[in-house]
Amino acid sequence: MAIDARRTTDSRALLVLCARRRRWYGLFALLAALRILRDVVHYRIRKREMANLASSLTVMVVMRLGWQDIVMRFGFAMALNVLVYLLNDIFDVRADHASGTRDRDKIAFLQNNMKFGWAAASIPLGVMIGLGAMWNHELLWVLCVAGGSCLAYSARLKRLAFLDLATIFVCATAGSMLAFPLDRALGWCLAGLLGCFAMCFQVVQMVRDHDEDASFGTRTTAVVLGPQTMMRLQRVLLVLTAVYASLLVHRWVGVVLLLTVLLPFRAKEADRYWNHLRLTLGVAWLAIVVFIGWTGMSYGWLTRLGYESLLW
Incomplete structure (x- = not known):
């Protein structure tokens, strides 16, 4: 059987072209994923929304972990932060694009490349799985609890009144679990206090986003209760936070925390x-x-x- 040399050459050229396209597509996918991760980190740093990294680091130091343990756990904390904020941006991309409150180019890039956004999530997820498997298996439990609760929050619970605020406490407390061995009672007390702090900050965030959430029909706690009631709720949460701190962490700092109730809180400010x-x-x-x-x-x-x- 005779072989058409020209046809064979064309077929090989086509195969080479396909291989090149796949290679360039893979490179583009990687660059797109890295850009999305960069945008997530840059925006959060600019908005000062990654302060929990500092609090987690202080817990590690207070718990007197070894320097290698601190490095590994802090790397895990960074990856967890990036993953959580990325998932939040993915689920909120349409609302963010419509609101115009964020960089339109970055939001548009994510919206037009959602599959690369999901692919980007595999990078911090892989880092956390690797650290948990190689360094400390407790970190895998932290990933399941903290990552799972934050995923549920971003996907659904942040749009359900009252559950949104409660889930923030769970997310913040679970996220702090990475900073200490899970059998240490003091670590849990500090994590609970950070969870209380997170709820207080979330109330402010909800009041700040009240008008925008209401316009999109998002039933957050602030939309259901109204800004004035949320301000009263904030004072209750601050008192509970002070009581928690005084009973379990430091009696006099807890008393001083009661002064936060006196801070003027107005929706416009x-x-x-x-x-x-x-x-x-x-x-x-x-x-x-x-x-x-x-x-x-x-x-x-x-x-x-x-x-x-120890707890037990």
Whole structure:
């Protein structure tokens, strides 16, 4: 049987062209995924929304972990933050594009390349799975609980009144689990306090986004209750946070935290209140970690726990 040399050459050229296209497509997919991750990180740093990395680091230091353990856990924390914020952007991409409150070019790029956005999520996810498998298997439990709760929040629960606020507490507490061995009682007390802080910040965020959420028909707690009721709820949460801190973490810092109730909170000045609250809670947290770091123990009214105190 005779073979057509020209036809064979054309077929080989076609195969080479297809291979090149696949190769360039893979490169484009990688670059697109990296750009999406860069945009996520850049926006959060600019908005100062990754402060939980600093709090997680202070918990690691207070719990007196080894430097190698701190490096690995902090890397895990960074990957978890990137994954959580990326998932949030993916689920909110249409609303963000319609609102015009964020960089339209970056949002449009994500909206037009959603499959690369999902592919980008595999990068921090792979980092966390690798660290959990190779360094500490407890981190895999943290990934399941923190990652799962944050995924549920971004996909659905953030649009359900009351569940949105409760889920934030779970997400923040679970996200702090990466900073300590899971059998340490003091670590859980500190994680719970960070969860309380997160709820207080979330109330401000909800009030700030009230008009936009209402226009899109999103039934957040703020939309259901209204800004004025949310401001009263904020004072209740601040009192509960102060009581929690006083009973379980540091009795006098908890008492001082009651002063946050006096901070003026108005819907039109939510950004200003956010900064004042961040400063106040940040100073209180710094006082707590310095005290525990110096003495090696908490100083609550109910209990005094050392960094080696076990849950069981």
